[in-house]
Amino acid sequence: MLELHKMNLLIEEKIETILSSNNVTGRGLIILPSARKKYMVDHIPYFFRQDTDFRYLTGCLQPQSALVIEFTESYMKSYLLLRENTAYEEKWEGPRFGFQEATDFFGVDEVVSMNSFPDFLSRFSKDRMKLNMWYDVMSPRDEEIHANILEFIKTLGHHQNLNNIHPLREVLHEVRSIKSSAEIKLMRKTCEIGALGLKKTLASTKSLSTELDYLATIDYYSKMGGANFLAYPPVVATGDNANTIHYIAASDKVSSGDLMLMDAGCEYHGYSSDITRTWPVSGEFTEVQKVLYDIVLECQETLIKSIRPYETCIDQLYRLMLVELCKSLQTAGIIDEQEQSSALRFVHLYCPHNVGHHLGMDVHDCAELSKTKALLPGNIITIEPGLYIRKTFDRAPIEFRGQGLRIEDDILITDSGCEVLTNGCPKSRQEIEALINS
Incomplete structure (x- = not known):
């Protein structure tokens, strides 16, 4: 598993370059959903392969998850959103990380329930400071999560100014191309x-x-x-x-x-x-x-x-x-x-x-x-x-x-x-x- 802390620093360097070249200031928010499990028929799943960018930054192989990183020039905090464990689902699909386990194992600052994703996003719309987002709005990884993110974007007024939404994939690919x-x-x-x-x-x-x-x-x-x-x-x-x-x-x-x-x-x-x-x-x-x-x-x-x-x-x-x-x-x-x-x-x-x-x-x-x-x-x-x-x-x-x-x-x-x-x-x-x- 790659260390999230190091990857955050690399992303921050790339985003700082973009910020300076576009004269963009304010808070930054990275949103990176995982891949979603897909099914052949009924309850029979296809083999699950995690979204590569998400795996690169987190090491997490669980579907229906998301990584969110909030940062300013002097501050950075990482959040990993995971589905909550239930005894019924674990009986069929095996165990998943508990929230405290995930915090320690993946090295993020906070783990949040995926069930509260819309409410979780709303906390970032309360600050009056302009928010710049890095999210692949044109190539969503998970349609359900994407719908929640679009609703969040509307609350920011980004539907009127898409210049504040930047593609994340091209930034990550430049970072990922240099192998450690x-x-x-x-x-x-x-x-x-x-x-x-x-x-x-x-x-x-x-x-x-x-x-x-x-x-x-x-x-x-x-x-x-x-x-x-x-x-x-x-x-x-x-x-x-x-x-x-x-x-x-x-x-x-x-x-x-x-x-x-x-x-x-x-x-x-x-x-x-x-x-x-x-x-x-x-x-x-x-x-x-x-x-x-x-x-x-x-x-x-x-x-x-x-x-x-x-x-x-x-x-x-x-x-x-x-x-x-x-x-x-x-x-x-x-x-x-x-x-x-x-x-x-x-x-x-x-x-x-x-x-x-x-x-x-x-x-x-x-x-x-x-x-x-x-x-x-x-x-x-x-x-x-x-x-x-x-x-x-x-x-x-x-x-x-x-x-x-x-x-x-x-x-x-x-x-x-x-x-x-x-x-x-x-x-x-x-x-x-x-x-x-x-």
């Missing part, structure tokens, strides 16, 4: 588990006959390695299925001449890995597959080597990926155009996605961050070039059609460059073939 030493330790562990699980799945290739077999295998090895669960529905795709970027059906049999593209990661105590490997089901790359695989691997290695902290941004890496893929596709005769400017227009047809994204508590972490922002030490990103050539894509030479490949690793930005956190799963052709055939 404790977070980096958790990221190392989740990447280690994910890479080992993928390596063991790859090694099991000759005993697996369907995409579903592969899916079950990566799930098994990830959880046996210590993961809480898979971080997202994996892409487990053979043959032309790999050319559907978010293919998650995992419903086909595998054929000997196919490549297997597996994009899978796991979650370990709230932190996610995200890894992709592509390998031949037969245990040996064909000549065509070797050409494409080497293009993708060489591109990824070039991108990783190019990273410079404080200078490189994800957009620059994306543009470099297009250039590198373009040159290699021209050399391989897959793109006919010799002029780079015209050839670059075709590269997007072969790789329609970005080169990477931030990674951490969410798989696509800190989504509010601009991809033009320079990467800083403590950032963790993915680097994932790919090539996707559908069977029906008649622009490509016929021998390359039906092949889909991607290679993805998780990268920690350091003071001197970067570190690959997912080296536990091999990616050279020689290592992959040796692993499958051992």
